[in-house]
Amino acid sequence: MKPVLVPFFIPHLGCPHRCIFCDQVKIAGARSVLPDPAELRGRIAEYRSAAPGRALEVAFYGGTFTALPIEDQRRLLEPLQPLIACREVQSVRLSTRPDAIDPGTVSFLLSMGVTTVELGVQSMDGQVLTRSRRGHTAADVERAVSLLAEGGVSVGIQLMPGLPGDSEERSLASLRRVLALSPSFLRIYPALVIDGTELADLYLRGEYRPLSLDEAVSVSKKMLTAARKAGVPVVRMGLQPTAELEAPGVILAGPYHPAFRQLVEGELMYDRACELAAGLPAGSEVTFAVSRGKVSDLVGQRRLNVKRLTERFGIRVAGVREDDALAEGEVSLTARESERM
Ligand code: SF4
CATH class of the missing domain: 3.20.20.70 (Aldolase class I)
Structure with a gap:
């Protein structure tokens, strides 16, 4: 402590x-x-x-x-x-x-x-x-x-x-x-x-x-x-x-x-989420996982990162959850293709 x-x-x-x-x-x-x-x-x-x-x-x-x-x-x-x-x-x-x-x-x-x-x-x-x-x-x-x-x-x-x-x-x-x-x-x-x-x-x-x-x-x-x-x-x-x-x-x-640090951490999370989302078929439903305490960094202030990811990749962000198995700052993603596609 x-x-x-x-x-x-x-x-x-x-x-x-x-x-x-x-x-x-x-x-x-x-x-x-x-x-x-x-x-x-x-x-x-x-x-x-x-x-x-x-x-x-x-x-x-x-x-x-x-x-x-x-x-x-x-x-x-x-x-x-x-x-x-x-x-x-x-x-x-x-x-x-x-x-x-x-x-x-x-x-x-x-x-x-x-x-x-x-x-x-x-x-x-x-x-x-x-x-x-x-x-x-x-x-x-x-x-x-x-x-x-x-x-x-x-x-x-x-x-x-x-x-x-x-x-x-x-x-x-x-x-x-x-x-x-x-x-x-x-x-x-x-x-x-x-x-x-x-x-x-x-x-x-x-x-x-x-x-x-x-x-x-x-x-x-x-x-x-x-x-x-x-x-x-x-x-x-x-x-x-x-x-x-x-x-x-x-x-x-x-x-x-x-909240300057949160802006910086949010940008880092956004970069990592972009790497993971690149190449997903448009319309995919995506759930991100992040290390403990980092959900708001990935979501971004006023949900900015979620909006940017949605617009840039045409995906739907179904949720962001914590995963204790992830190292600090790490992000993982699970995706499901849209059933309408
Ligand atoms: S030495 Fe440090 S505290 Fe003193 S005037 Fe310079 S920046 Fe400020």
Whole structure:
């Protein structure tokens, strides 16, 4: 069973500058203030009583944790030590930048019981990194991942297709370089234009065009397929819908959808269903089977996939059922020719 996440947002704290696409306050709606030890302990206790018996994982998101002054890092991690020692907290994760990891940082994180580090990588393409003013290189990513992995820290990597200078080929090339580092997991967040960012200025001046929703789904689908082939889980696709993010005027443009992952999974299912349905006589009555929990992905939002399959192949989709014998994402089909034919 997955641990219950106890999240603490520290928007932009530790960040050496603002990357052109980023406004963590608008995305997560949290204050840029370090939680004090009492707040940390209080929140953990709340989650403990809401989920008795479940493992807890404390997570610090939204800033550059390892670029905070060391006394602030201690202020956040030291109150956790007794809770880690008595197994009240099972694991700790934090997010940071690749250029804010060095051997001393890794030793410190290990001494404080940090188990997972998420690196904001966004791209491995030099031009994209420069134009997004990330301030680090692909070599920094490779160095950071290898230092963390050598220390036994689990590494997650965040990628952001669709930044200035990016293309589908560059996004896929970035993904291949990242997969070669064997990260523990990935997150894929297609770039959005958030009000007040430098990317918004570029967009409003007509100097940046974000991906359309279809383009973002298409590149994310290819990325998800490649990651699955490499055995690397993609734990999130698209930003978490929040009231702050969805407030009018926050997202100026870009491929936002509150169920972005379902769109991507639905497209993958549709592709697989097309392969299976190709060559069936028109009028066939078809029942699809999918792995557990994937019926709505195959059916598609507003039954889009069923409608597309019906129109494209002239078949009748009699139903979609779960089959526990199928591996995750697999689809099978049984067909009966129409008796009228
Ligand atoms: S992308 Fe990361 S490093 Fe850049 S401003 Fe946002 S939180 Fe800070």
